[in-house]
Amino acid sequence: MTLTELAGVRSHVVGRVEDVPPGEGRAFVAGGVQVAVFRLRDGSLHATQAACPHAGGPLADGQTDVDVLVCPLHLYAYRWSDGASTSGAAPIRTYPVRDVDGDLVVEIPASVG
Amino acid sequence: MGAPPEVVSPGTVLGGRPAGLETLHLADDDTDARARLVVVGNGMAGARLVEEVLERDGGEQVRITVFGDEPHGNYNRIMLSPVLAGESHEDDIVLNSHDWYADNGVTLRAGVRVERIDTAAKQVHGDDGSITPYDHLVLATGSYSFVPPMAGVHREDGGLLPGVFGFRTIDETRAMLEAAGRCRKAVVLGGGLLGLEAARALQGHGLRVDLVHAMPWLMNVQLDAEAGAILKRSVEALGITVHCDVLATEVLGSGHVEGVVLKDGRRLDCDLLVVAAGVRPSTDLAVRSGLEVERGIVVDDQLRTDDPDVYAIGECAQHRGQVYGLVAPAWEHATVLADVLTGTDPDAAYHGSRTATKLKVAGVDVATMGITAPERDEDEFLVISEPRRGVHLSVVIRDDRLVGATLLGDTRKVAYLTQAFDRGSPLPEERIRLLVDLSDGKAEVGVADMPGDSQVCNCNGVTKQTLCDTVKDGCTSVGAVMDRTRAGKGCGSCKSLVQQIVEWAADGDVTEDESASWYVPGVPLAKPELMAAIRERDLRSVSAVFAALAPGGKEDAKSKMGLTSLLRMMWGDDFADERDGRFINDRVHANIQRDGTFSVVPQIKGGVTTPAQLRRIADVAEKYEVPMVKITGGQRIDLLGVRKEDLPAVWDDLGMPSGYAYGKSFRTVKTCVGSDFCRFGLGDSTALGVALETRFQGIESPAKLKLGVVGCPRNCAEAYVKDVGVVAVGNGRWEVYVGGAAGASVRKGDLLATVGSLEEVLTVVGRFIQYYRENANWLERTYDFVPRVGLQRLQHVLLEDGEGIVADLDAGIQRSIDAYTDPWGQDGGRPATPGQFRPSLPLVDLPKVPVR
Numbered sequence: 001m002t003l004t005e006l007a008g009v010r011s012h013v014v015g016r017v018e019d020v021p022p023g024e025g026r027a028f029v030a031g032g033v034q035v036a037v038f039r040l041r042d043g044s045l046h047a048t049q050a051a052c053p054h055a056g057g058p059l060a061d062g063q064t065d066v067d068v069l070v071c072p073l074h075l076y077a078y079r080w081s082d083g084a085s086t087s088g089a090a091p092i093r094t095y096p097v098r099d100v101d102g103d104l105v106v107e108i109p110a111s112v113g
Numbered sequence: 114m115g116a117p118p119e120v121v122s123p124g125t126v127l128g129g130r131p132a133g134l135e136t137l138h139l140a141d142d143d144t145d146a147r148a149r150l151v152v153v154g155n156g157m158a159g160a161r162l163v164e165e166v167l168e169r170d171g172g173e174q175v176r177i178t179v180f181g182d183e184p185h186g187n188y189n190r191i192m193l194s195p196v197l198a199g200e201s202h203e204d205d206i207v208l209n210s211h212d213w214y215a216d217n218g219v220t221l222r223a224g225v226r227v228e229r230i231d232t233a234a235k236q237v238h239g240d241d242g243s244i245t246p247y248d249h250l251v252l253a254t255g256s257y258s259f260v261p262p263m264a265g266v267h268r269e270d271g272g273l274l275p276g277v278f279g280f281r282t283i284d285e286t287r288a289m290l291e292a293a294g295r296c297r298k299a300v301v302l303g304g305g306l307l308g309l310e311a312a313r314a315l316q317g318h319g320l321r322v323d324l325v326h327a328m329p330w331l332m333n334v335q336l337d338a339e340a341g342a343i344l345k346r347s348v349e350a351l352g353i354t355v356h357c358d359v360l361a362t363e364v365l366g367s368g369h370v371e372g373v374v375l376k377d378g379r380r381l382d383c384d385l386l387v388v389a390a391g392v393r394p395s396t397d398l399a400v401r402s403g404l405e406v407e408r409g410i411v412v413d414d415q416l417r418t419d420d421p422d423v424y425a426i427g428e429c430a431q432h433r434g435q436v437y438g439l440v441a442p443a444w445e446h447a448t449v450l451a452d453v454l455t456g457t458d459p460d461a462a463y464h465g466s467r468t469a470t471k472l473k474v475a476g477v478d479v480a481t482m483g484i485t486a487p488e489r490d491e492d493e494f495l496v497i498s499e500p501r502r503g504v505h506l507s508v509v510i511r512d513d514r515l516v517g518a519t520l521l522g523d524t525r526k527v528a529y530l531t532q533a534f535d536r537g538s539p540l541p542e543e544r545i546r547l548l549v550d551l552s553d554g555k556a557e558v559g560v561a562d563m564p565g566d567s568q569v570c571n572c573n574g575v576t577k578q579t580l581c582d583t584v585k586d587g588c589t590s591v592g593a594v595m596d597r598t599r600a601g602k603g604c605g606s607c608k609s610l611v612q613q614i615v616e617w618a619a620d621g622d623v624t625e626d627e628s629a630s631w632y633v634p635g636v637p638l639a640k641p642e643l644m645a646a647i648r649e650r651d652l653r654s655v656s657a658v659f660a661a662l663a664p665g666g667k668e669d670a671k672s673k674m675g676l677t678s679l680l681r682m683m684w685g686d687d688f689a690d691e692r693d694g695r696f697i698n699d700r701v702h703a704n705i706q707r708d709g710t711f712s713v714v715p716q717i718k719g720g721v722t723t724p725a726q727l728r729r730i731a732d733v734a735e736k737y738e739v740p741m742v743k744i745t746g747g748q749r750i751d752l753l754g755v756r757k758e759d760l761p762a763v764w765d766d767l768g769m770p771s772g773y774a775y776g777k778s779f780r781t782v783k784t785c786v787g788s789d790f791c792r793f794g795l796g797d798s799t800a801l802g803v804a805l806e807t808r809f810q811g812i813e814s815p816a817k818l819k820l821g822v823v824g825c826p827r828n829c830a831e832a833y834v835k836d837v838g839v840v841a842v843g844n845g846r847w848e849v850y851v852g853g854a855a856g857a858s859v860r861k862g863d864l865l866a867t868v869g870s871l872e873e874v875l876t877v878v879g880r881f882i883q884y885y886r887e888n889a890n891w892l893e894r895t896y897d898f899v900p901r902v903g904l905q906r907l908q909h910v911l912l913e914d915g916e917g918i919v920a921d922l923d924a925g926i927q928r929s930i931d932a933y934t935d936p937w938g939q940d941g942g943r944p945a946t947p948g949q950f951r952p953s954l955p956l957v958d959l960p961k962v963p964v965r
C-alpha cells in the first residue's frame with residue numbers, strides 16, 4: 001500500500017476516513033507498524049502508536065478531546081501536540097496523518113518498524 | 114524494518130511556557146536603581162526565598178534573577194515520590210510556573226547552570242556564556258544523589274550506566290517511570306526515606322524489588338534498631354525483599370545494567386537500579402569560587418557565607434555544624450534571609466531547626482524527634498512495641514523532660530509529644546500516658562483539645578492557631594486556608610488534620626472547594642445546577658453540553674463518561690447518543706482487561722442458573738478458547754479473556770442477556786436459597802432477588818449498584834453490606850437496608866424501612882435507586898451518598914413524601930425500566946459504529962512462511 005517514499009518517510013493508506021467514527025479511534029497496521037488513528041469531534045485527524053507505553057493498553061479504545069487522548073486502562077492522558085504524558089509517564093509516538101480524497105494516509109519514518 | 118526508533122522526546126518543561134524557557138524582564142537596564150539579587154538554584158529553597166522577598170514587597174527594592182539548571186519551573190520535590198508511584202500527576206506538583214516568574218517581574222534563567230562566581234567583580238558566569246552582575250547573591254544549590262563507589266556503575270564518559278538512576282529530579286523520575294513500564298526487576302540501594310519510597314513505588318508498578326541497605330537496620334538515621342526491624346517487616350509485607358547490613362560492590366552489565374554483586378558474593382539480577390544511598394550538598398560551585406566549605410557552605414546566623422554579599426540556604430548550607438536534608442529548615446532559611454535582605458528585620462537570625470520529622474514512608478507513618486535511645490544511666494526509656502501491628506513507640510526522658518521520641522506505625526500522639534519536646538513542658542507522672550491514652554476506648558484526642566500553638570504542618574511551620582485565625586479572617590474552604598497559610602503544601606502528610614481543624618474552626622460552616630462540587634471536572638457546575646441547565650437549554654448530547662456549558666465550549670475527555678450517564682438518566686430514549694462519550698466498556702458492552710481482551714458476564718438473575726445455561730456457557734468457553742471461566746463474587750460466571758472481535762458471536766451463541774458487569778449501573782442481586790430449601794428461611798429471598806434483578810436490570814447510575822436478598826438475618830448472601838440489602842424477618846416482612854459496602858470500604862447498611870410485601874420492597878427500592886440516580890455525584894457509591902444525605906432525610910423524602918416528589922421518582926424509574934433493552938441483543942447483529950469490534954491492538958503481519 002506504499003504511496004511514496006520521501007526522505008525516509010513512507011506514506012501508507014490504512015483505510016477510509018469514515019472507518020473512524022467521530023471522537024473515536026481505530027487501530028491499523030501501516031507498513032508493519034501498529035498505529036491508532038483518531039478522528040476528533042473538531043474534524044482533525046491524529047495518529048499515535050497503538051500500544052500505551054505505560055502497560056501496553058490499547059490506545060485506540062481510549063477517550064479523546066481536542067487536547068488529549070486518555071488510555072482506557074489506567075487513564076493516563078497524552079497530549080496530541082507532542083505525545084507527552086500529562087502524568088509523568090513516557091511520551092507516546094505520534095505520526096503525521098492526512099485525509100487524501102477520503103483515504104487515511106499515515107506517514108511512518110523508515111527507521112520505525 | 115530498520116533499527117528501533119530513536120526516541121526524540123524533547124522532554125516537556127514542567128510548569129513551562131510554549132514560547133520557551135527564558136523569562137526575561139525588560140527592566141534590566143542601567144537606569145534601574147534597584148539592587149540586583151541573584152539566586153543560584155531554582156529548587157525548594159531558592160524559589161521560596163523569591164516568594165518571601167516578593168511578599169515583603171521586595172520587588173520595589175530589588176530586581177531578581179534566578180538561575181536553575183533544571184529547565185522546569187519550580188516544583189515540589191517531595192512529591193516526586195507520589196509521582197513515581199503514579200499517585201500524583203506531575204502537573205500537580207508545580208509550585209511556580211514560568212508564567213509566575215514573568216508575572217512577578219522575576220527573570221528566570223531556566224536550564225542555565227552557574228559555573229563560577231567572581232566574588233571580586235560580583236558577577237556570576239553561566240554555562241551559556243552569560244555574565245550577570247549581582248549586589249546580593251544567594252546560593253541555593255541543594256544536594257545531589259551520592260553514588261557509592263561500585264565497580265561498573267559509571268560509563269566511560271562518567272555518566273551512569275543505562276538503567277541506573279538517582280532519585281532527585283523530575284527528569285530522573287520520568288526516566289524511571291518510563292523504565293518501569295519495560296523492566297521486571299529492580300534493585301534499590303539505600304534503606305532511608307528515598308530508597309523506601311522508590312522501592313514501594315516500583316513495586317506498585319509491578320516490578321519485583323530488592324532493597325539493599327548498607328546499615329544494620331532501615332532508616333538508621335531516624336530509628337533505633339528495634340523500630341528499624343519492625344519497619345522492615347512492614348516493608349517486606351508489601352512484597353519487597355530487604356537485605357540489610359550489606360554493601361553493593363559491583364554493578365553488572367556492559368550496555369545496560371543487568372545486576373549488582375553484594376559484598377558477601379551474592380548476585381541480584383535487575384534491569385533497573387536506583388541509587389538512593391544518601392545525598393551530598395552541592396558545593397562545587399562554592400568551592401570553585403573560593404567560599405568556605407566544610408560539609409556544606411558555611412553560613413552564620415544570617416545565612417551569610419564568608420563573603421558578606423553571598424548567602425547560602427537550603428540543603429547546600431551548613432549552619433552551626435548542621436546540614437539539613439528536609440524542606441522545613443530550608444524554608445526557615447528562606448524566611449530569615451528574606452527579612453534580612455529586604456530590611457524588614459535586619460536583625461533577623463536563624464538559630465537552627467528542630468530535628469522533629471513526621472513522614473510517611475512507604476505507606477508507614479514515622480515521626481521522630483531528638484535522640485532515639487537513652488544515652489545516660491539515669492535516662493528513662495519507655496518502649497511500646499507491637500511488631501504484629503507494625504507499631505513501635507518509644508520516648509527518652511531526662512530530668513523530667515522529653516529529650517527524644519520515635520513513633521512508627523502510629524503517630525497519633527505526635528502533636529502532644531512535639532510540644533513537650535519543644536517546650537520542655539511537664540510530663541505526666543504515669544509515663545505511659547505519653548504514648549497511649551488510658552482513659553477510655555477513644556484514643557484520638559479531638560482537634561478541639563489541641564493547644565493553639567501546637568504545630569500542625571511541620572514543613573511550613575503552621576500552628577493550629579494560625580489555621581483558626583485564617584478561618585476567622587474569612588477563609589472558609591479547606592483549599593483557601595491551605596493556599597493562604599501554605600499548610601499541607603509540603604509533604605502533605607498533615608492534610609487530613611488541617612481539614613479537621615478548619616472544619617472545627619469554621620464550626621460546620623465550611624464552604625466546599627468550588628471544583629470539588631462539580632459533577633465532572635470539565636463543566637463548572639454542581640449536579641443540580643447542571644441538570645437544571647441541561648433541562649432549560651434542552652441539551653441532549655454530550656457535545657451539546659460542552660458547547661453550551663463548558664468554559665470556552667471545550668470538550669473534556671475525562672468528563673464524557675459522567676455526562677453520558679447523566680444524560681441517559683435524564684432523557685431516556687430521547688438522549689442523543691454519541692459513542693465517543695462512552696467509556697470503552699460501554700461501547701462494546703464488556704469489561705476491558707489488562708491485555709486488551711474483554712470479559713463476558715451473562716446475566717444470571719439472583720444467582721439462579723439451569724443445566725441448559727451452564728451447558729451453553731461451557732460450549733461457548735470451548736468454542737472461543739476462553740482462557741478462564743470463573744465463578745464471580747457476584748454469584749455468576751465470568752468468561753475472561755475474550756477477543757474483542759469475538760464478542761458479538763459469543764453473545765449470539767450464549768443467547769443470554771448482558772449481566773452489566775462492566776457498567777456504572779445496576780449489576781447483580783445476590784441471593785441465598787431462602788424459604789424454598791433452607792430450614793431457617795423466613796421469606797423467599799431467591800424469588801425476590803430474581804424479581805429485583807428483572808425489574809432494575811441494566812439501569813445506569815452514578816456508580817455501581819449491587820444488591821442482596823437474604824431469607825433470614827443469618828445473612829448468607831451478605832445483604833447487610835450491599836448498596837441495597839433486603840432481609841426477611843418473618844411474617845412476610847422484609848427489612849430494606851441502604852448504603853452498605855464490603856469493598857474498598859466496609860459499612861453496614863442503614864435500615865431504611867421494614868415493609869410487608871414483595872411489591873412494597875420493589876417500590877421502596879425503586880424510589881431509593883431513582884433518588885440516588887438524581888442526587889448522587891458521579892462515581893459516588895451509596896456508602897458515601899447515604900451518610901451524606903442522612904438516613905432521616907431519606908426516610909422523610911422516600912417514605913413520608915416530605916418533598917412531594919415520590920410520584921416523580923416512581924415515574925422516573927419506571928421510564929428507565931421501560932427503556933431497557935439488552936445491549937448484547939442490540940449491537941450483536943449490527944455494529945453500532947464502523948469497526949466497533951475491531952481489535953485495537955492489531956497483530957502485525959508476520960513475514961509469510963513460503964506455502965507449498
Ligand code: SRM
Pocket residue numbers: 704705706711712714743744745746747748749750751774780781783817819854855856857858894
Ligand atoms: C469478577 C469479580 C471478581 C470475581 O472474580 O469474583 C470482580 C471483578 C472486578 N471488580 Fe469487583 N468484582 C467482583 C465482585 C466484587 C464485589 C462483590 C460483590 O459484587 O458482591 C465487590 C464488593 C462490593 C462492592 O462493589 O463494593 C467488588 C468491589 C470492587 C471495587 C471496589 C468498589 C468500592 O467502591 O468499594 C472495584 C473498584 C471500583 O469500582 O472502582 C471493583 C472493580 C472490579 C473490576 C471491574 C476492575 C476493573 O475495572 O477492571 C474487576 C473486573 C474484572 C472483569 O473484567 O471481569 N470491584 N467487586 C466480581 C464480579 C461480580 C459480578 O458477578 O458482577
Ligand SMILES: Cc1cc2nc3c(=O)[nH]c(=O)nc-3n(C[C@H](O)[C@H](O)[C@H](O)COP(=O)(O)OP(=O)(O)OC[C@H]3O[C@@H](n4cnc5c(N)ncnc54)[C@H](O)[C@@H]3O)c2cc1C
Pocket residue numbers: 153154155156157158159180181182183190191192193194225226227228253254255256280281282307310395398426427428429437438439440441443472473572604
Ligand atoms: C523523592 C524525595 C522525597 C522527599 N521527601 C521529603 C519529605 O517527605 N519531607 C521533607 O522535609 N523533605 C523531603 N525531601 C527533601 C526535600 O526535597 C529537600 O530538602 C528540598 O528540596 C531542599 O531544597 P533546596 O532548595 O535546598 O534543594 P533542591 O530542591 O534540590 O534545589 C536545588 C536546585 O538548584 C539547582 N542547582 C544546583 N546547582 C546549580 C548551579 N550551579 N546553577 C544553577 N542551578 C543549580 C538544582 O538543579 C536544583 O534545582 C525529599 C526529597 C526527594 C528527592
Ligand code: SF4
Pocket residue numbers: none
Ligand atoms: S479484587 Fe477485584 S479489582 Fe482487585 S484484582 Fe481482584 S478482581 Fe480485580
Ligand code: FES
Pocket residue numbers: 052053054055056057071072073074075076
Ligand atoms: S496502559 Fe495506558 S495508562 Fe496504563
